[in-house]
Amino acid sequence: MMELSFQVLMAGVLAGAAPLILATMGETLTEKAGVINLSLDGTILLSAMTAFVVAYESHSLILAFLAAGLVGVMVAAVVAGAGIYLGQSQVAVGFVLTLMCRDLAYFLGNPYSRLQGPQVGLTPLPFLKDIPGLGPVLFQQSWITYASVALIAATWAFIYRTRWGLELRAVGEHPHAAYARGINARRVQLTYALVGGFLVGLAGAAFSLCTKPGWGRPQGAEGMGWIALAIVIFGGWEPVKVALGTYLFALLQILGISLQGVLPSVPTQVFQVAPFPLMIFTLVFMHLSQRPGAERWAAGRPWLLRLMRLLRGTAPRALGQPYRQE
Amino acid sequence: MHIQLKEIHKFYGPVHANQGIDLTVDSGTIHGILGENGAGKSTLMKILAGYIQKSSGEILLDGQAVEFRNPAMASRMGIGMLYQDPLDFPPLTVLENFMLGQVQGTRLSQAGWGAKLQELAQHFDFQLDPHAPLATLTVGERQQLELLRLLSLGARLLILDEPTTGISPVQKQVLFHALKKLAREGKTVLVVSHKIEDVEALCDRVTILRQGRVTGEMDAPFDSETILAHMFGTPPVAPPKCAKEAGGEVLAFRQVSAQGGRAGLKDCTVSFQRGQVVGLAGLEGSGQGVFLRLAAGLQRPLKGAVFLDGRDMRGADHHEFKRRGVTFLPTARLEEGLIPGLSITEHFALAACRQTFLVPWLDALKEARTRVERFKIRGTPETSVEGLSGGNQQRLLLSLIPPSPKVLLLEQPTRGLDVESAHWMWQHLLGLCDQGTTILFSSAELDEILMVADRVLVFFNGRIVLDVTAAQADPERIGAAIAGRAPDSE
Numbered sequence: 001m002m003e004l005s006f007q008v009l010m011a012g013v014l015a016g017a018a019p020l021i022l023a024t025m026g027e028t029l030t031e032k033a034g035v036i037n038l039s040l041d042g043t044i045l046l047s048a049m050t051a052f053v054v055a056y057e058s059h060s061l062i063l064a065f066l067a068a069g070l071v072g073v074m075v076a077a078v079v080a081g082a083g084i085y086l087g088q089s090q091v092a093v094g095f096v097l098t099l100m101c102r103d104l105a106y107f108l109g110n111p112y113s114r115l116q117g118p119q120v121g122l123t124p125l126p127f128l129k130d131i132p133g134l135g136p137v138l139f140q141q142s143w144i145t146y147a148s149v150a151l152i153a154a155t156w157a158f159i160y161r162t163r164w165g166l167e168l169r170a171v172g173e174h175p176h177a178a179y180a181r182g183i184n185a186r187r188v189q190l191t192y193a194l195v196g197g198f199l200v201g202l203a204g205a206a207f208s209l210c211t212k213p214g215w216g217r218p219q220g221a222e223g224m225g226w227i228a229l230a231i232v233i234f235g236g237w238e239p240v241k242v243a244l245g246t247y248l249f250a251l252l253q254i255l256g257i258s259l260q261g262v263l264p265s266v267p268t269q270v271f272q273v274a275p276f277p278l279m280i281f282t283l284v285f286m287h288l289s290q291r292p293g294a295e296r297w298a299a300g301r302p303w304l305l306r307l308m309r310l311l312r313g314t315a316p317r318a319l320g321q322p323y324r325q326e
Numbered sequence: 327m328h329i330q331l332k333e334i335h336k337f338y339g340p341v342h343a344n345q346g347i348d349l350t351v352d353s354g355t356i357h358g359i360l361g362e363n364g365a366g367k368s369t370l371m372k373i374l375a376g377y378i379q380k381s382s383g384e385i386l387l388d389g390q391a392v393e394f395r396n397p398a399m400a401s402r403m404g405i406g407m408l409y410q411d412p413l414d415f416p417p418l419t420v421l422e423n424f425m426l427g428q429v430q431g432t433r434l435s436q437a438g439w440g441a442k443l444q445e446l447a448q449h450f451d452f453q454l455d456p457h458a459p460l461a462t463l464t465v466g467e468r469q470q471l472e473l474l475r476l477l478s479l480g481a482r483l484l485i486l487d488e489p490t491t492g493i494s495p496v497q498k499q500v501l502f503h504a505l506k507k508l509a510r511e512g513k514t515v516l517v518v519s520h521k522i523e524d525v526e527a528l529c530d531r532v533t534i535l536r537q538g539r540v541t542g543e544m545d546a547p548f549d550s551e552t553i554l555a556h557m558f559g560t561p562p563v564a565p566p567k568c569a570k571e572a573g574g575e576v577l578a579f580r581q582v583s584a585q586g587g588r589a590g591l592k593d594c595t596v597s598f599q600r601g602q603v604v605g606l607a608g609l610e611g612s613g614q615g616v617f618l619r620l621a622a623g624l625q626r627p628l629k630g631a632v633f634l635d636g637r638d639m640r641g642a643d644h645h646e647f648k649r650r651g652v653t654f655l656p657t658a659r660l661e662e663g664l665i666p667g668l669s670i671t672e673h674f675a676l677a678a679c680r681q682t683f684l685v686p687w688l689d690a691l692k693e694a695r696t697r698v699e700r701f702k703i704r705g706t707p708e709t710s711v712e713g714l715s716g717g718n719q720q721r722l723l724l725s726l727i728p729p730s731p732k733v734l735l736l737e738q739p740t741r742g743l744d745v746e747s748a749h750w751m752w753q754h755l756l757g758l759c760d761q762g763t764t765i766l767f768s769s770a771e772l773d774e775i776l777m778v779a780d781r782v783l784v785f786f787n788g789r790i791v792l793d794v795t796a797a798q799a800d801p802e803r804i805g806a807a808i809a810g811r812a813p814d815s816e
Binding site for chain 1: 375377396397398401407409412413414415416417418422425426427429430431432433434
């Protein structure tokens, strides 16, 4: 019995984290290139609404995902264009866009509230799903979940194993040096802002077509964009660590729901809200481990020191400061 | 490669940085470009490397007119430049830095490029670990890597902007050796410098710039007097040494150990008297930086204690040290010393004026006016500090020192300054020492230390390996100590 519930829990974590993984991987790519797209929360809602409406009207899930990705690209284009080419503050533009996109989503999506629409179902993989233990956890999922796991590996490989990834990191660190080496820093920044925006848009679609199906006010994905931004920062801009952070958040959310049944006397709101402060505490703890004092304290405990070093990350040096030609 | 520059002009807004410069560089030679700060050397070289675009003029490579719109175009023509502020990527590894910009295709074949890097490094006797993060390398090693990268890209003209700034004497030897080898192999080398001794040791021919114009050209062997005259109009005079007798103990270190830099500081016990001028010599990161930061209270010792006027300063912060008369001038002027974006007047309003609710603007402005004049800062009280040249930023920092400090700590105070600015600065500082200020300064220039200090400490690997008075200090013995060949132990 215990084993079964553990399986259910793990499967739930993988599935529940899938949309957030899309968003955090997208934002990791964008920020690695030195652009900070703060509009995530609004973008996710707007693209979630778009995806639901397109799916509802056209009955095509592929079209819905493409439309949502396009919305993400367009919002990212505004942030990147204003930041890279017009020299505006990416933070200010992104923040305003967050609020605007959210209200736009509620306004435009109002006629489609609380309707039954198409959903992405489960796609158990033949043979693999029958592996005892692992099978039900890993291979009885929707294809969004499979894609999200593959995306983690792909993002990591792209950033650390390809020439484009190397150029991407170089631009985020020192755009002027990249320019001196013949790399078009602005084009690279724009490209990865748009790619990141596309993935964030897909995240929105994954929410409204799979994880929290349907559209309404509230949709249920509110706040996810901000959490995604926080996870990217404290994941140290490393795709694998960012992914682990995302799964941790999903685990906290699911634990909250499960505990609700165990402790019926506690108000349900506590469990709904608990993952957010818990996530912040976890992130703060990870961040504290980077202080020299903590390092000295851990000096006598080698495994702890190694863990702390592993959790460490530094921001791309040119983050939020677009390349300006001399 | 034969290079000819004709009538190069460059305007930065109203500033006329290059005023019709003509320059011819022959193939297979090492050509020096000499001039004080702000003479327009770097601008000219960045134009040649395609990093910035000229306002007018002509560039001929082997007789062919070329037009560079970006560095990539210059790079394809075989021009490579080592910039003064290294344009590389500290968080990436040595190998990644090497590959960046020259790899084609999608996949990174680390093994192949690693072998290429090793082969090139061996050719020049450079020691580079391909998998070390670049951040762990010294400035000299980063420079070596850049040099190899440019050669691997197929550079036939190498431009080096102030290559000897911030590197150790040993690394300088290695670099010069490599450059001479390159010239013998037919490459053309352009070296930009404000140090006459570098040019004398290295170049076949030198062009001297002053205020955006060519003022002289000559072939080796060079005459320093003539070069100085071309650089400055009238040659500057070395400042006199401080003649004051040393007084009682002001600052003391007792068995201090600390982390930081490359070597940290290990078990250091030393004391300083009133009115002393102490030069801290050693390779960059041998412990001088940590030492100065400990003395300023910016960093806390792991073991041992720092004493100021006999008082144990354990637990005191930088502000406490400051109240007791310790002033620290870091080498990163704009990052640690001044506040970019604020004007000269605003700096005085922050530092020198009374603590009132409303800013006493009139007092601050008056203060700024008198100091700008007294310290000969080229700027107005309204100028924002990042608009000042390096030398003028240093003068502003000096003018912000509170009157008669007890201990003055200077980290590489003349780094990036030309001879004239440096002499002016030392004249002012030694005047302070006549009033009883103890001055501790680190410097990469042994000549500077021998010129002004009356006591020399040599750091090696986090320890003080030599502590002598100026009278006992001879360059060879100090040089040996800097390189870690411990002298006859005392």
